Amino acid sequence: MSVLSPFVTLEHVALLSCSARTLLDPLTLPEEPPNLQLRQDAEADFDPEHSRLTVFARARFVGLSRDEETLDIEATYRIHYRLPEGMVPTQRDVDEFAQHNGLFNAWPYLRELVSSLSARMGLPLPPLPLLRVGASGAPQLGEE
Numbered sequence: 001m002s003v004l005s006p007f008v009t010l011e012h013v014a015l016l017s018c019s020a021r022t023l024l025d026p027l028t029l030p031e032e033p034p035n036l037q038l039r040q041d042a043e044a045d046f047d048p049e050h051s052r053l054t055v056f057a058r059a060r061f062v063g064l065s066r067d068e069e070t071l072d073i074e075a076t077y078r079i080h081y082r083l084p085e086g087m088v089p090t091q092r093d094v095d096e097f098a099q100h101n102g103l104f105n106a107w108p109y110l111r112e113l114v115s116s117l118s119a120r121m122g123l124p125l126p127p128l129p130l131l132r133v134g135a136s137g138a139p140q141l142g143e144e
Helices: 091-120
Strands: 009-022 035-047 052-065 068-082 131-133 139-141
Touching: 009 052, 009 091, 035 091, 052 091, 068 091, 091 131
Parallel strands: none
Antiparallel strands: 009 068, 035 052, 052 068, 131 139
């Protein structure tokens, strides 16, 4: 867990951008759904004047079928957090918080987005698994 986690209040989550593409034809789908791989990163800014921490969390889901990339869904979310007035975190704490909490707090929105986009593309994907906190404190995919 990040040292900032006990002090932040989640204020707002907004989708900034998303894209989706597939090479799969809904009429000739393989028996197995694509194996989704998650690629993620996050960055953050702290605004001391407003006691606001802003995290930009990016997630990219690449679907592989028979070792061929057949699905690509990418999304970036902006997440605002409030810190107690007068609290000024170090850049290291801000960066660590972004890596551990950004994707975790955007995950419910990402699950819905991937489900909605894949359905619109005619791909019957199972829901994304829950995101769990690993031993290192970093988010990792879990099984449902």
